[in-house]
Amino acid sequence: MGKFCFGIDVGGTSIKLGYFDATGTCLEKWEIRTKRENNGESILSDIAKEILSKIEEKNLNRADCLGIGLGIPGPCTEDGYVALCVNLGWGRTNVVKTLSELTGGFKVAIGNDANVAALGEMVQGGGKGYQNVVMITLGTGVGGGVVLGGKILTGTVGAAGEFGHILVNPLEESICTCGRYGCLEQYASATGVVRIAKKLLENNKESILYEQRERLSAKGIFDALAKKDEVANQAVDIMCEYLGEVLAGVATVIDPEIFVIGGGVSKAGKVLIDRIKSSYQKKVLNVLQDKKFALASLGNDAGIYGAAELIRTR
């Protein structure tokens, strides 16, 4: 049988669960719905039930369980607490203690979901083979995670790697979700690049994007870029200029080995990486220019891989 562990990615819509062997290979994965009702009070007991049933179903020996790792969509502290988790309906919660009790004493480790995904990409994904990895996730928002020496950098208040809220344009007049103006997320997220393109379309009605302006998506913009549409070209350029600038700043602070670009927008692939890298190289010290850039490769599974790693290497 051998040792085993569980890696779990707790999202606002669904909970992804993975059953792993001691080498970090995923043997099975499945999903359940996230019950946010009553401030998400059943979420941890639902997870405990899934784990205990899996152990029974596979006829596993409890003594062989290394433990349970979880990625949580909120700031996590070293002592096992989640400070606040709007997406799950939680206030301050001692996740480690509660889940350990619910599973009859299994070891539990937690981390912020973006950080845990970065760890997953380091172990099995785009950053495989490296120990010092910066991951930036371009989704609805822009998130990120920092792994140094193979370990997640959490930060004092759990906010390390929040690259989406680095100021890039002090002149911006639209407000960011964080309440300030000119954050990276306003340009480099899926919603951000759409916002930029819509603005450009006001003076560019001949663009092939003009027809779809009411239902514009990041994918639509990258498709139009492939057809050499000028509005798409400009929108992607603005996005990548700011991304390169922020990653140049990040490199000047922590000097990592590799940048891994993930999230829905990263499906755009090579064209995105090439433009980010070109902007990065213009804006960074010579000695830092040779950093590697890779696409994330685990997609939605990065979280369960990273979560398993949290517990596997403790």
Added chain:
Amino acid sequence: MGKFCFGIDVGGTSIKLGYFDATGTCLEKWEIRTKRENNGESILSDIAKEILSKIEEKNLNRADCLGIGLGIPGPCTEDGYVALCVNLGWGRTNVVKTLSELTGGFKVAIGNDANVAALGEMVQGGGKGYQNVVMITLGTGVGGGVVLGGKILTGTVGAAGEFGHILVNPLEESICTCGRYGCLEQYASATGVVRIAKKLLENNKESILYEQRERLSAKGIFDALAKKDEVANQAVDIMCEYLGEVLAGVATVIDPEIFVIGGGVSKAGKVLIDRIKSSYQKKVLNVLQDKKFALASLGNDAGIYGAAELIRTR
């Protein structure tokens, strides 16, 4: 007698040496001239001689020597090499091996001087009591160092903490020492704030700084600020706005406990800290606003304290 060690700060003009006990207390310090002649070939043997004489003078037992720590003005790698050190005239040099041989086998550890100074400030200076410290040094240039979990973050190519070369103004037309345009160092160093003030003086001849425009210094500008001079006020504001912006970015990447501000310009004291903090708080995520800001307190001794710490805690 007890255990002891040496902390050494190798500068382009002078070498500062400290003799420390095992608790990190400096028992004696002294300086020698840096002989840069012949590509600085005698620097390491000069240091070895000083150490061996001190051991003889104090009648110390060689077996009690924990080793020698050195801060070097160049990028250092984990394996004990300095890649290149223009200020000392060195090419690639194996400092650890050479100095160890010259001293009859003492343990040697090295680090970049800015990083080592940050470690020194963490141990005995403005960052005392903290383990996660960002130090920024405002001198002729702008340097810095990052300490995480009590250890220096060196970075993959030894460039972590080079805050002076983070881009802050893409519209800048003057060139930076690094060959690019709009780096923090162009505004926030002693030379930077003088440059800004000189520009402002072109249209503000009534300023009390106008008379001294040919021999303007950072100190002169802060003195004029105390007298409510408007050019001084604007120059310091530009400097502190950019500093706050960069430290907000740094906090969003690594979320440290405290920022320590050092270097000659930091003698301006509270007014500098207050303005940097005010800019920082405007530009950073709410969750990161409560960071501590402190002045460096070891001055030119930060290097020897940090260098001793390199070896003391190995």
